[in-house]
Amino acid sequence: MARIAVIGGTGALGRGLARRxxxxxxxxxxxxxxxxxxxxxxxxxxxxGSASVADAAEGKDVVIVAVPHASQQETLALIRDRVGHAVVVDTTVPLVPPKVMRVKLPAEGSAALQARAHLGPDVRLVTAFHNVSAHHLASDHAIDCDVLVFSDDVEARGIVADLCPGMGIRALSGGALANSAAAEALTSILIYMNRTYKADGAGIRFTNLSEAPGIP
Amino acid sequence: MARIAVIGGTGALGRGLARRxxxxxxxxxxxxxxxxxxxxxxxxxxxxGSASVADAAEGKDVVIVAVPHASQQETLALIRDRVGHAVVVDTTVPLVPPKVMRVKLPAEGSAALQARAHLGPDVRLVTAFHNVSAHHLASDHAIDCDVLVFSDDVEARGIVADLCPGMGIRALSGGALANSAAAEALTSILIYMNRTYKADGAGIRFTNLSEAPGIP
Known part of the structure; x- marks a missing residue:
């Protein structure tokens, strides 16, 4: 069992992840x-337990950051010198309110690459959980949405993927950190589908895989 | 029945779309x-029939462009004054060889927004078919991959979506043209998954939709 901080753990996504x-x-x-x-x-x-943002980040195996894009930089600045060798999992989606159904990635390419800039090169960084609905996390059923896990640190990617089956989630590697742009952009599409197709927390599944790990 | 040109119809994707x-x-x-x-x-x-790029684009209801990103601008320049009121369907994915498993969207945000710039404001533009495997299009089975259709022209989006069930494909609206970035980025993830998970043409499906049109 791992020691995990969920920062932004009082928000809908953070609470749902913490609960699972x-x-x-x-x-x-x-x-x-x-x-x-x-x-x-x-x-x-x-x-x-509970703690301040900076204190929560210390002495953990995994530090999950689940805050709005507007708070990403400030939050990562508070933890970057406290996380040590922990794997930081950034869940940030760069939505631009009020147009949250429209894809508008930052000039850096993704919130993931912004996180890398905010954290510096030495923090172990993974991004994940962009597409999973907080509404489903709050339930007890297995989640009908794959979670893509991105990192340039293959071991760190595996640590995060390994947490998922116990949470009722299938995790798939999405490859390099830069690829996080795909999952970040998809979130706007899922919000759009929730409205357009009256979806109860739209999700995505990858098909035609013959060797998929972590199926819950 | 519609009059349709498939430009780049000799390539794997174009041929597969034409066949269906x-x-x-x-x-x-x-x-x-x-x-x-x-x-x-x-x-x-x-x-x-067959024709040159420019001639094929004339007198059609729908003009599908299935060429590599490197040929997108030249191709759209050849057809922009010939398509009239036809709906142009750009399928371009901005892969950057040889790193095709890495997401690298263009500075404009997407190949879709580049297409809009190349075509000018008056051509009816839709993007679609970014994620469907040419390998599956070449088969006769229903395709286990949703096709996202993007446009700022809602009627044009519907015309393209309506072509899909007859092709054995479920089409879903992905919203505004700018949202095409999500499907374009996903293609690199799917190529990555083909290798990582030994996938036979990985695809995506959207889940938890309660009102999904065009299910084949």
């Missing part, structure tokens, strides 16, 4: 800018 | 820079 990780038996710390909210969420989910 | 459209009963013209190749493919597929 706790259900899988991991030791989860809820991190938030608001100590009261972090404490309340930790109590509600029966998490191992 | 002919099977659905449409009047298909194969367009190519090489008159001999166009003629040979038209004969082989029992198409209605």
């Amino acid at each position: 990780l706790i259900g899988a038996g991991h030791e989860v710390t809820i991190g938030s800018r608001s100590p009261e909210k972090a404490r309340a969420t930790a109590t509600e989910l029966d998490a191992a | 459209l002919i099977g659905a009963g449409h009047e298909v013209t194969i367009g190519s820079r090489s008159p001999e190749k166009a003629r040979a493919t038209a004969t082989e597929l029992d198409a209605a």
